[in-house]
Amino acid sequence: MIELLKNLIAIKSDTEEGANEALRYCSTWLNSHDIEHTVIENEGRLMIHAEVGTGPSTIVWNGHVDVVPGKLEQFNPVIDGDKLYGRGSADMKAGVAAMMEAFRRISLTPEALTHRIALHIVTDEETGGRKTSGHLVETGYTGDFVICGEPTHLKLSVQSKGIIHVDVTFNGKGAHGSRPWEGTNAIELAYEFHDKLKTLPFYKVSNAYYEHPSVNLAKIQAGDRYNMVPDTCEVAYDIRFVPGQKWEDIVQEMTDLALSLNKNTVVKPGGKTPAIVTTEDNEFVKTLAIATADVTQKDAVLFGQHGAADTRYYARTGAGAIEFGPAGDDWHGPGEYVLISSVEQYADILTKHALS
Ligand SMILES: [Zn+2]
Missing domain, CATH: 3.30.70.360 (Alpha-Beta Plaits)
Known part of the structure; x- marks a missing residue:
């Protein structure tokens, strides 16, 4: 998974073409693991939709591979101890890589899933998200509960201003x-x-x-x-x-x-x-908090995010929509990094939650 993440960071996805290239890389990776998916295009932007399992409700994992502009050397991933440096490492190729890895794992035993899990990989979050996440929701690809894998230090952001x-x-x-x-x-x-x-x-x-x-x-x-x-x-x-x-x-x-x-x-x-509120007693917030506590061996923390993310599109349909992702720092800055251990924990939490 960390190899997958490094390969994603190495793709300079701060332009439309670069983001599409990163998306195609994700598609190739999914193909190499025999994971069925659709690549959709809208207004020049590509996105992926994949689905596994059956059940009364759908949980969406949403991640973006586009990044804000960075210096050329930031597209060369560098590991120092537990830190993996690079543009998009935290925001949010780590979230995407972990979602892909967790999706691969649950695809091995789809009969064990009690809900449908959908994977949405998108390419225009940093420029508003309308063309990909917005398009997916508009064309009916949504769910009952949505996790956007933005960096949150493995805390659950249940509100945004x-x-x-x-x-x-x-x-x-x-x-x-x-x-x-x-x-x-x-x-x-x-x-x-x-x-x-x-x-x-x-x-x-x-x-x-x-x-x-x-x-x-x-x-x-x-x-x-x-x-x-x-x-x-x-x-x-x-x-x-x-x-x-x-x-x-x-x-x-x-x-x-x-x-x-x-x-x-x-x-x-x-x-x-509009502001986004997913209530603390949302059943998926509760089960995700349990899965998080199981994996991290610490009580899960709920908080409110100051910025906005692609959650806004899903929330419009009445879905619970939260931001939840690995730990890192300085995203959009020159020293952006993600903690490798948190990416591994994140993939474990998503897997556990999907199977709970
Ligand atoms: Zn982001």
Whole structure:
């Protein structure tokens, strides 16, 4: 399995063609183990669907082989003790390799499975996931419970925050820079707005997994010359909200604040993604927690993820969808690695869970 992982890391899959090449490598590997599967194409992107077993419900293992851009040397896997370095080692070729290995194992005794297990390998998670995971779900390939093998240190991420992007345009009044009192400085309006944003009620919402939503001031555009009072200032926010919060309420609070500072302000909501909640008493969360504790000899830990993943597409169908994968660090960074022992444990947990 670690050989399989190293071979996957060595494929420079930070482009569409590279990701497709990695996908074809997975297909060749599955063929070499006589595992039936389909390679599907959508908008130039390839994906794999495979299925084994019968039963009342379907568990989907989802993994992506595309990676964020990396330096050339990162596509040369390097082992140092328990650490395996390389772009995509943690995010998430380790998850994919372990899912393939676990799928190979359970395919040897399909009669022992009490559920159907589906394997989805996809190629566009890092660029939104719509073309492959989104496509699979849209065309009916989904399940009752979905595990996305993102790196989570073998903890079960049962929630993820929702996303709302908000653009705010402050329209002040221009004036000569020597007489600022004759104008309304739009940058200063934005400054005041940002200063007060975290005092709004929406920012105080918490639950067992999150202390509060997150607010990222992502873009700011304003100002031209020293001797002019800027008349417009555009700011863009990326807000990640706690499950249960409504993005409409957040936008309303922001609008009320913005208008209280200046009646010409325009607040516009943009892209949105709902929060994901899989309850702790979901039967598959319970059985997966047991399998995890069995293999690691430690109590399973449940937590809430800050970012979003392909879970979002499956969750739309009402499926339980969690992120659960091996341990590593610095994914998307220069020193990305995965712990080899955790990849082995991960494959054991998936196998055990499928057979439980
Ligand atoms: Zn990922």
